[in-house]
Amino acid sequence: MNFIETLINGLSIGSTYAMIALGYTMVYGIAKMLNFAHGDVIMVGGYMLYVTLTATGNPILGLLAAVVFCMLLGITIEKVAYKPLRGASPLAVLITAIGVSYLLQSTAQIIFGSAPKMVNVASLGNVSFVGLTIPVYVLVTLVCSLVIMTALSLFVKFTRTGRAMIAVSEDKGAAQLMGINVNRIIMITFAIGSALAAFAGLFMLMKSPSLTNTLGAMPGIKAFTAAVIGGIGSIPGAMLGGILMGVVEAISLKIPLIAPYTDAIEFLILILILLVRPTGIMGKKRREKV
Amino acid sequence: MALLEVKDLTVYYGVIQALKGISFEVNEGEIVTLIGANGAGKTTTMQSVIGLIPSRSGSVLYEGQDITKMPCHKIVHLGMSQVPEGRRIFQELTVYENLVMGAYSQKKSASFKEDIDKIYTRFPRLAERKNQIAGTLSGGEQQMLAMGRALMSHPKLLMLDEPSMGLSPLLVDQVFEIIQDINKDGTTILLVEQNAGKSLAISHRAYVLETGSIVLSGTGAELAASESVKKAYLGG
Numbered sequence: 001m002n003f004i005e006t007l008i009n010g011l012s013i014g015s016t017y018a019m020i021a022l023g024y025t026m027v028y029g030i031a032k033m034l035n036f037a038h039g040d041v042i043m044v045g046g047y048m049l050y051v052t053l054t055a056t057g058n059p060i061l062g063l064l065a066a067v068v069f070c071m072l073l074g075i076t077i078e079k080v081a082y083k084p085l086r087g088a089s090p091l092a093v094l095i096t097a098i099g100v101s102y103l104l105q106s107t108a109q110i111i112f113g114s115a116p117k118m119v120n121v122a123s124l125g126n127v128s129f130v131g132l133t134i135p136v137y138v139l140v141t142l143v144c145s146l147v148i149m150t151a152l153s154l155f156v157k158f159t160r161t162g163r164a165m166i167a168v169s170e171d172k173g174a175a176q177l178m179g180i181n182v183n184r185i186i187m188i189t190f191a192i193g194s195a196l197a198a199f200a201g202l203f204m205l206m207k208s209p210s211l212t213n214t215l216g217a218m219p220g221i222k223a224f225t226a227a228v229i230g231g232i233g234s235i236p237g238a239m240l241g242g243i244l245m246g247v248v249e250a251i252s253l254k255i256p257l258i259a260p261y262t263d264a265i266e267f268l269i270l271i272l273i274l275l276v277r278p279t280g281i282m283g284k285k286r287r288e289k290v
Numbered sequence: 291m292a293l294l295e296v297k298d299l300t301v302y303y304g305v306i307q308a309l310k311g312i313s314f315e316v317n318e319g320e321i322v323t324l325i326g327a328n329g330a331g332k333t334t335t336m337q338s339v340i341g342l343i344p345s346r347s348g349s350v351l352y353e354g355q356d357i358t359k360m361p362c363h364k365i366v367h368l369g370m371s372q373v374p375e376g377r378r379i380f381q382e383l384t385v386y387e388n389l390v391m392g393a394y395s396q397k398k399s400a401s402f403k404e405d406i407d408k409i410y411t412r413f414p415r416l417a418e419r420k421n422q423i424a425g426t427l428s429g430g431e432q433q434m435l436a437m438g439r440a441l442m443s444h445p446k447l448l449m450l451d452e453p454s455m456g457l458s459p460l461l462v463d464q465v466f467e468i469i470q471d472i473n474k475d476g477t478t479i480l481l482v483e484q485n486a487g488k489s490l491a492i493s494h495r496a497y498v499l500e501t502g503s504i505v506l507s508g509t510g511a512e513l514a515a516s517e518s519v520k521k522a523y524l525g526g
């Protein structure tokens with residue numbers, strides 16, 4: 001029973017990672033860049049939640065404010081920092097992304113100070129059934145992310161805009177020849193990724209209420225690892241990679257002997273998987289047919 | 291008035307001048323071919339006209355409207371469509387989904403069902419394979435798909451870049467027949483080909499492109515009879 005509780009907890013952590021990993025992987029697939037400021041969008045969402053919660057006491061309103069603000073932030077970052085670098089060397093884009101990351105962290109520190117803020121979203125307690133005791137926030141995280149990820153998959157597969165996203169990720173030029181406005185698709189991708197990050201921020205703060213300006217740093221790196229494990233650019237890959245990371249983390253934390261090395265173990269898995277499959281679990285090799 | 295009028299089009303890749311100010315026109319209902327050797331600037335011309343290469347000077351008029359500074363996706367919405375070099379179909383989508391992408395510029399596609407049936411009638415192989423992943427099609431089938439996809443947007447001007455490349459002689463004949471059919475149904479065609487013999491035979495007019503400049507123009511028959519064209523492009 002204890003193992004099942006750990007597993008459910010792992011799935012919940014993993015779905016949080018998956019939500020973040022989706023932002024990395026979609027932006028990579030469509031704009032062909034690594035947005036290393038993505039983790040910090042989670043943190044900004046966290047502060048937005050904190051501010052709204054302090055003012056109104058309503059967590060739903062807080063979530064809404066965080067989602068909307070993060071979407072606008074994502075769109076702005078893309079417009080101001082990345083769009084002018086379209087076609088520039090990948091190194092220039094990478095260093096810009098790192099710059100944006102520090103800018104967000106420092107701005108948050110200037111506004112909110114460096115002492116952690118306590119964000120008590122809601123006291124949800126535990127729920128017991130068939131001999132299992134599971135915190136409610138774990139279930140909320142799990143159910144919410146499942147719903148969101150299913151909706152996202154359906155959106156990408158069945159809507160006009162979703163299909164355009166697939167087309168742009170496969171061949172930007174050919175997508176333009178279909179009449180697709182690539183800039184608009186990139187903007188929408190940043191908006192979606194940032195909205196998912198805002199949700200991830202809420203899930204993280206439900207788990208542990210301490211909010212600092214580096215909230216997004218470690219989860220950002222882990223989710224990026226998850227995206228690479230799953231195959232960067234692949235949406236199901238990011239979900240799988242995230243879940244895998246979360247489950248490994250939860251199990252590892254339960255074994256006293258290896259618990260202190262949990263982070264190292266997660267990155268070790270990345271190395272092992274890349275040795276066997278350099279493109280990640282669901283990553284595709286580019287095939288050219290003449 | 292010409293459907294497409296290109297005046298003094300110049301394109302640079304960095305410091306290299308790929309097109310040195312070319313001018314040509316395509317009238318409604320015509321098949322016009324650009325022939326030329328590898329590296330003459332044929333693909334550059336095609337990509338530049340439709341806005342895929344944004345850095346260009348000179349002017350491009352489409353139905354009298356200046357589209358020189360217009361981005362590619364807007365030009366496509368005006369009724370210009372292109373089968374790019376190397377086909378560039380969406381490998382991971384199915385045949386059907388590729389055709390759906392082709393109709394992207396048709397806002398409210400009331401005629402979608404009709405259009406796709408038309409494509410399936412014209413290319414029966416695509417109907418047989420509609421749920422297959424496009425990347426697993428043969429080269430000839432991919433070419434049919436690329437053409438079908440380009441036709442889904444009801445183009446007034448269809449541009450085809452090396453549609454016969456890499457195909458068996460039998461398929462090449464078939465492709466040229468289909469191009470003529472499409473033209474007879476009222477679509478104007480701008481064709482780029484290395485297969486000068488076959489393309490001149492179906493063209494109303496043609497231009498010869500050499501290292502970024504147009505060196506010769508005339509009707510398809512005139513150019514096919516020209517000594518210099520015979521020598522350079524028709525093998526004797």
